[in-house]
Amino acid sequence: MAEDRFAIGIDFGTESGRVVVFRLRGGELCGTAIVEYPDGVIVQKLPGGPELGPDWALQNPRDYLLVLEKGVPRALKAAGVKAKEIVSIGTDFTSSTILSTKRDGTPLCLLPAYRKTPHAWAILWKHHAAQPEADRINQIGRERNEDFIHIYGGKYSAEWFFSKVLQVLNEAPEIYENADRFLEGADWIVWQLTGEEKRNTCTAGYKAMWVKGLGFPSREFFRAVHPRFENVIEEKVGTTFYPLGTRAGGLLARWAQKTGLREGTPVSVGVADGHAAIPATTVTRPGSLAMVMGTSLVQMLLGTRRQSVEGICGVVEDGIVPGFWGYEAGQYAGGDIFAWFFEHGIPKSIHQQAHKLKVPLTKLLTKRAARLRPGESGLLALDWWNGNRSILVDADLTGMLLGLTLATRVEEIYRALMEATAFGTRVILEAFERAGFPIRDIVACGGLPEKSPLLMQIFADVTGREIKVARQPQLCSALGAAMHGTVAAGRAAGGYDTIFEAADNMAGIQASCYRPRREHHEIYDRIFAEYRILHDYFGRGSNDVMKRLKSLRKELTKESILCKD
């Protein structure tokens, strides 16, 4: 009997959504379907609409619905599982990806009147154009010594909920006025599936200043930020949030029809993708650091108390696993940097060599990079291609590469970029340690652990720690979402009663792991000391050149947009 129970996890990522069917016993992957978002990440120009400024990143909410319509039936078919065997549905979502909607949940961008207004579209997590708004929020927050400043390690990010809502208010007040609701994509998709606007505590706590038992900052705070922002909570957000694993409702008939699932199948409340992954890596207790390694990097840790940690981007009670404080840190760019490098940095000669040797380009380059010893290239990079999240919390910082000579080769640069992301992670580990959190080991998940064993070894060598890898590292978000779904169903309906029970039955790690090599770790200690100096010099105000160049660039881009019109 037990063998026939399955759970669906749906992971809404940056480029695509993935539907996965898991077996409840053992967590085995039974079937999966990936649906690319047709409009992808919109960074240059709205479909049929105006050009976007620098640092913008939007999405089309229709693309999310397409994942349900196309992906669920395909995944069911791939798994060979019947609708009645599906115990529950759980979803996870990039965050903060925010939508503005009418009272019935219709996104404003889907209404003809607002289709050409960028601010009406889904504003993706990696949209970085709300930095002035984040600055304003931080200024007022600090002046008033608001609690969120401390919760978020000193700074509220330009990527998060209120920075983006405030940008809408500042730049497109008509959108702000005509939006009945602003909400996370994580909550919007659950609303679509169930007809219930039941928002989750995870994204509220990590991205929107909400604190269990205390709620949001006061009206006075929001008024101080902007006069028309005073009633944003009451008018456009709401005050009730539901813990992870709560049943949001049952699947609506129209979605049952479109997906082939049964009407009323339990759906759990939403959760941010990174946070969903943590219990799926087996990390459900303090002492291990879970690291989600994809386009960006996220590090999460569980603690038994709330405590100040420098540059940690969120501390939320019950935010990841009930009963613990969930600590979140992150790096804005991880796999993104390597993708950028492979697109823009690989000369033709290397392509030709790969072709001649009949090996994939990445394999050739990785082999050459693996042959280098730490320090051999003389290169050092700051991994801020997409800004710095932890511990500097500054989207306006940029990447740097130093040590270039006429003898520098492409595989040396590639390795320097890998090392830089590892150094960035080490800065975060050390911030946790300084705050008194012991970290025994690291459990990694996401796309990178499978793509690049060399990267994982560099992380082990740089951090001096054993790095384990989750059993299905690319599916941890979907698995975690599905696990929360089984808890929403509960044992009585064929699921599990707690996330611990779900983890014991469904999560696991791989048998082999990456162990630090002492001689490499010692050299990396020396290079990391250099990284630290540059990190502090460029990141802590000694020389704000990166920010000044970025602001000059914005200034010029505005002028040139004006010129074009």
Added chain:
Amino acid sequence: MAEDRFAIGIDFGTESGRVVVFRLRGGELCGTAIVEYPDGVIVQKLPGGPELGPDWALQNPRDYLLVLEKGVPRALKAAGVKAKEIVSIGTDFTSSTILSTKRDGTPLCLLPAYRKTPHAWAILWKHHAAQPEADRINQIGRERNEDFIHIYGGKYSAEWFFSKVLQVLNEAPEIYENADRFLEGADWIVWQLTGEEKRNTCTAGYKAMWVKGLGFPSREFFRAVHPRFENVIEEKVGTTFYPLGTRAGGLLARWAQKTGLREGTPVSVGVADGHAAIPATTVTRPGSLAMVMGTSLVQMLLGTRRQSVEGICGVVEDGIVPGFWGYEAGQYAGGDIFAWFFEHGIPKSIHQQAHKLKVPLTKLLTKRAARLRPGESGLLALDWWNGNRSILVDADLTGMLLGLTLATRVEEIYRALMEATAFGTRVILEAFERAGFPIRDIVACGGLPEKSPLLMQIFADVTGREIKVARQPQLCSALGAAMHGTVAAGRAAGGYDTIFEAADNMAGIQASCYRPRREHHEIYDRIFAEYRILHDYFGRGSNDVMKRLKSLRKELTKESILCKD
């Protein structure tokens, strides 16, 4: 009659030698031949010999002779000129490129006993492995307050004569002992042609601490540097040097036979390639800066007095043009950086686009880079891919690129590299200005002015100065060498009596020039301020990370060479 007089200029460059036949009246180019050095620049492994350490750069002296044998007859043929119409021969050479020879001028590396010893080969100007020796020379020079420290702007370079000779003494004492002479390639080639070891004042003054009227530093200085160095001048260098335009001798019969020229054709003393070019750009008086733009960049200025200018790499009386103090500054890498970038930094997609559009790669990329406005990319580079010559005089500095984001494109990096070299030049201009030298305009020569009009425009915009281009910018060294040759012949033998007379008749500039655009210059002022801060931070000891990484690299490379054995 006058129309039938011609002069040969032979320019010994980094990768090849070039023989050019010029008409005396007007300086018209009549015929040219380029001979690539078969062994090129030897950086990894001696032909049939051991591997070289990092930063080594050697050449095979046989390659220089090949230029004479093959190049002269081809150039004569191309010009359709007869041997009797050739008034004179002038040569110029990269510097300091040094040779160790026996008493008869035979380079040690051509003797079987020393063939496999790297230190016995011609040590090329861009050999950077003698930094410890330069450090030692500077330390002793500063302790003793030697005049050369001031002449060379505070530091004696690792690229120069005594640094390299001292490296030979330190690392291969048997070569030092067995060498009867150490000399510049510039003087060696003249010795080969004429049988006369007549050394020139230019390379002696700019690279070897020699001062007109004063000679070399004392024996005590050399002994303090190294006990066995005490008598280096008397034993291996000599004390007599001849001003530019001096007749070294007549062409030897064996070279007349090999080249097809007449025995006894006047040959002038040697001259460094950059310095040879200056009168050929029309710069024979103070007020204009001449800039040689090739693989590296050299800036030269004439003054009426000797004076201290920060980081200027040489001040030599009569060093460029008789009657003036010649001031020399430089940047170790110019065109070299762009060549590196085109080899290692251009992705396949750009190659494909160029192919599809049927335009050369450089043209496509230049077109895209030209469309960018200053500051639009948000990038800023330090142009130290090959160290910093002026004004920091430090071969151990390395390149840096800052402002990288996931949106950074290849043409933006290309433009940032061009801007960085222009910023580097501006630092030099400002050092001259601070020392009280007015610079009205700049006259450029070398390969880059013809290759990249965009680069020239960026130089005009960054420096805020009009940039003129010499009439035959790639041939100025050869033309200058030929002009000195005509002076060596003198009016009586069909040449000219002074370099001014030669310049009036043979040198010229192009009709059009590059004018700074105010709006671009204003933005560049802001970006240059940032360049300055980083220049001083990384270059003046605030953060010696570049030097520490380089020394770590050397440490590791040494270990790994040991491991291989």
